[in-house]
Amino acid sequence: TDVKKIAVIAGDGIGPEVVAEAEKILKRTEEVFGLSFETEHALFGGIAIDKKGTPLPQETLTVCQSADAVLLGAVGGPQWDNNPKELRPETGLLGIRKELGLFSNLRPAVVFDCLKDASTLKPEVLEGTDLIVVRELTGGIYFGEKYRRESAQGEEAIDTCAYNVTEVERIVRQSFEIAQKRRKKLASVDKANVLETSRLWREVVNRVAVDYPDVELEHVLVDNCAMQLLRRPSSFDVIVTENMFGDILSDEAAMLTGSIGMLSSASLGEGSFGLYEPVHGSAPDIAGQGLANPIATILSVALMFRLTFGYEKAADAIEKAVAEVLDAGHRTADIAVDKSQAISTAQMGDLIAAAI
Amino acid sequence: TDVKKIAVIAGDGIGPEVVAEAEKILKRTEEVFGLSFETEHALFGGIAIDKKGTPLPQETLTVCQSADAVLLGAVGGPQWDNNPKELRPETGLLGIRKELGLFSNLRPAVVFDCLKDASTLKPEVLEGTDLIVVRELTGGIYFGEKYRRESAQGEEAIDTCAYNVTEVERIVRQSFEIAQKRRKKLASVDKANVLETSRLWREVVNRVAVDYPDVELEHVLVDNCAMQLLRRPSSFDVIVTENMFGDILSDEAAMLTGSIGMLSSASLGEGSFGLYEPVHGSAPDIAGQGLANPIATILSVALMFRLTFGYEKAADAIEKAVAEVLDAGHRTADIAVDKSQAISTAQMGDLIAAAI
Ligand SMILES: CC(C)[C@H](C(=O)O)[C@@H](O)C(=O)O
Numbered sequence: 001t002d003v004k005k006i007a008v009i010a011g012d013g014i015g016p017e018v019v020a021e022a023e024k025i026l027k028r029t030e031e032v033f034g035l036s037f038e039t040e041h042a043l044f045g046g047i048a049i050d051k052k053g054t055p056l057p058q059e060t061l062t063v064c065q066s067a068d069a070v071l072l073g074a075v076g077g078p079q080w081d082n083n084p085k086e087l088r089p090e091t092g093l094l095g096i097r098k099e100l101g102l103f104s105n106l107r108p109a110v111v112f113d114c115l116k117d118a119s120t121l122k123p124e125v126l127e128g129t130d131l132i133v134v135r136e137l138t139g140g141i142y143f144g145e146k147y148r149r150e151s152a153q154g155e156e157a158i159d160t161c162a163y164n165v166t167e168v169e170r171i172v173r174q175s176f177e178i179a180q181k182r183r184k185k186l187a188s189v190d191k192a193n194v195l196e197t198s199r200l201w202r203e204v205v206n207r208v209a210v211d212y213p214d215v216e217l218e219h220v221l222v223d224n225c226a227m228q229l230l231r232r233p234s235s236f237d238v239i240v241t242e243n244m245f246g247d248i249l250s251d252e253a254a255m256l257t258g259s260i261g262m263l264s265s266a267s268l269g270e271g272s273f274g275l276y277e278p279v280h281g282s283a284p285d286i287a288g289q290g291l292a293n294p295i296a297t298i299l300s301v302a303l304m305f306r307l308t309f310g311y312e313k314a315a316d317a318i319e320k321a322v323a324e325v326l327d328a329g330h331r332t333a334d335i336a337v338d339k340s341q342a343i344s345t346a347q348m349g350d351l352i353a354a355a356i
Numbered sequence: 357t358d359v360k361k362i363a364v365i366a367g368d369g370i371g372p373e374v375v376a377e378a379e380k381i382l383k384r385t386e387e388v389f390g391l392s393f394e395t396e397h398a399l400f401g402g403i404a405i406d407k408k409g410t411p412l413p414q415e416t417l418t419v420c421q422s423a424d425a426v427l428l429g430a431v432g433g434p435q436w437d438n439n440p441k442e443l444r445p446e447t448g449l450l451g452i453r454k455e456l457g458l459f460s461n462l463r464p465a466v467v468f469d470c471l472k473d474a475s476t477l478k479p480e481v482l483e484g485t486d487l488i489v490v491r492e493l494t495g496g497i498y499f500g501e502k503y504r505r506e507s508a509q510g511e512e513a514i515d516t517c518a519y520n521v522t523e524v525e526r527i528v529r530q531s532f533e534i535a536q537k538r539r540k541k542l543a544s545v546d547k548a549n550v551l552e553t554s555r556l557w558r559e560v561v562n563r564v565a566v567d568y569p570d571v572e573l574e575h576v577l578v579d580n581c582a583m584q585l586l587r588r589p590s591s592f593d594v595i596v597t598e599n600m601f602g603d604i605l606s607d608e609a610a611m612l613t614g615s616i617g618m619l620s621s622a623s624l625g626e627g628s629f630g631l632y633e634p635v636h637g638s639a640p641d642i643a644g645q646g647l648a649n650p651i652a653t654i655l656s657v658a659l660m661f662r663l664t665f666g667y668e669k670a671a672d673a674i675e676k677a678v679a680e681v682l683d684a685g686h687r688t689a690d691i692a693v694d695k696s697q698a699i700s701t702a703q704m705g706d707l708i709a710a711a712i
């Protein structure tokens with residue numbers, strides 16, 4: 001059979017624990033579906049700073065580049081927060097995105113039935129919410145020139161936000177295509193009443209839209225979008241936006257589902273290569289105690305199967321197994337109503353693997 | 357007595373209607389408290405584009421500059437949305453902020469008891485929410501250099517985000533001082549793990565914090581803040597942030613109170629001068645029908661009394677009058693449960709004036 005190579009980056013905090021469960025799932029799908037994976041582990045983030053003196057060692061990049069997909073746990077922790085820029089986990093994150101050409105970050109925000117009550121939103125408002133934020137990931141103010149200079153008013157800091165037509169067009173086309181396979185609605189978010197990059201963004205969206213007449217397009221200003229996500233979350237299908245706005249809005253959207261510990265994400269480039277990771281962070285406070293919920297990482301494997309490998313059946317099986325185990329009432333501590341009944345990270349992984 | 361000069365800018369859409377009610381309140385406080393106001397009306401926004409060919413005519417600026425405070429209704433509407441930049445209402449807004457040196461925008465987000473249920477958040481989450489977003493208003497990416505250029509990847513647009521120490525320090529000091537008079541908690545929001553302007557921002561905040569040891573300071577990343585506003589809105593007291601982040605977060609915060617139609621805001625510079633306006637927009641769809649809710653604009657007058665004139669008693673009286681009228685069950689259409697019982701814009705203004 002066709003052997004797929006997966007670079008596995010456990011990272012920091014709860015990263016290694018949740019990734020270990022996702023690897024159980026990989027093994028299980030090999031048995032059940034006759035798939036075949038070759039995994040290679042690599043150091044990244046805080047642990048790479050500690051062991052290799054840099055958050056993104058060249059060998060890690062090489063491992064990723066020779067893989068078909070990357071599975072990432074989580075990176076970061078307080079011990080690296082005051083490091084100089086080149087020795088911070090985030091710098092590794094920005095670096096890996098850029099180096100691997102991952103220009104598109106997909107963050108589905110869905111509501112898990114068993115977690116409906118975990119949202120701070122009223123259930124009737126949340127009802128039917130199933131949206132996906134497509135965030136541009138390698139452009140904008142994140143990657144523009146940054147510097148300091150002296151000014152008459154004291155030291156001055158500058159960030160530059162730039163977007164060219166090619167960068168906007170590829171992510172916008174991808175978003176229209178995702179919308180075509182869903183409910184055929186696309187909201188493009190910008191600040192075209194103030195920013196030049198947003199005006200270019202909107203021009204490109206309007207030009208590209210002509211090729212997707214079946215998709216209903218709306219332009220939403222970013223401040224208004226922050227409001228509408230709260231007011232009518234279920235009315236959104238696909239939201240596409242630039243890097244900085246996407247960072248803010250995708251977190252807002254994830255939080256309002258109440259299911260943030262269960263959400264997975266994909267970062268894609270040209271072709272089928274992708275990096276998959278849970279939306280949640282490295283949660284250093286609960287690391288190493290078997291308390292973490294591995295579901296978001298396990299669902300990231302399902303996303304990988306679907307988007308990079310085209311293993312639809314196996315992806316469905318993983319998602320069904322997760323639903324089954326939750327329906328049977330099993331919960332890790334973060335989502336348990338009665339914490340004394342909570343099962344461990346490994347127990348959750350085992351149950352889901354067994355249910356496949 | 358001391359005559360205070362107020363520049364009145366009715367603007368577009370429902371602006372003239374809600375401002376007319378606020379003027380009733382001014383008159384009433386003259387009678388009841390022996391105050392004295394001289395109001396001067398000026399054209400601004402869409403109506404100024406139509407009548408004067410520019411959203412911010414020089415004479416409007418002069419009227420504002422010779423006044424002690426400005427009362428603004430709302431600007432904008434679909435008929436100007438596709439105009440070139442210099443003929444758009446927003447350009448007037450940015451211009452007036454810059455020209456009048458209004459570097460600080462205060463947006464209190466409070467929950468009105470009678471509107472608790474209007475929020476999409478669960479009442480128990482919202483309970484006790486009373487925060488204020490202090491948004492830097494004349495710097496950052498809004499006012500940085502903007503241009504286009506050709507690149508190998510097609511046309512490219514650039515926006516520049518700049519902040520100097522002076523700009524950051526004045527708004528941060530003001531925020532600490534506001535926090536001192538409230539619950540003594542300040543959340544400074546930035547993206548210091550990515551942006552150079554945010555790193556400068558955070559340095560200044562930490563330096564200034566030494567002068568306010570009684571205020572509890574937390575640094576919150578902007579993406580995390582978008583989440584925490586949803587998760588624990590009542591834990592925030594004062595939030596200070598830069599222009600673009602403040603635009604997004606203040607709208608999110610306003611919306612989650614459920615009271616967005618009732619919120620007022622102040623834009624301040626050095627000294628006591630200020631511009632006061634409702635948080636809501638020009639609502640062209642209901643303009644001219646007596647359907648608009650004038651309460652946000654009336655409460656903007658209370659804010660003006662308190663922050664610019666130091667008329668504490670009269671400010672209290674306005675706020676008490678609003679509460680009384682609402683407690684008595686009077687509602688404009690936007691906040692009425694039974695729309696058939698709704699009263700008009702003018703009726704609401706009359707009732708509040710009478711209650712003072
Ligand atoms: C850690 C940080 C640099 C990163 C980002 O802002 O992109 C994170 O917030 C994310 O969303 O993946």
Ligand SMILES: CC(C)[C@H](C(=O)O)[C@@H](O)C(=O)O
Nearest residue numbers: 193194223446447449450603
């Ligand atoms: C109209 C627009 C330019 C303005 C802004 O972004 O500042 C508005 O959204 C606001 O918040 O006052």
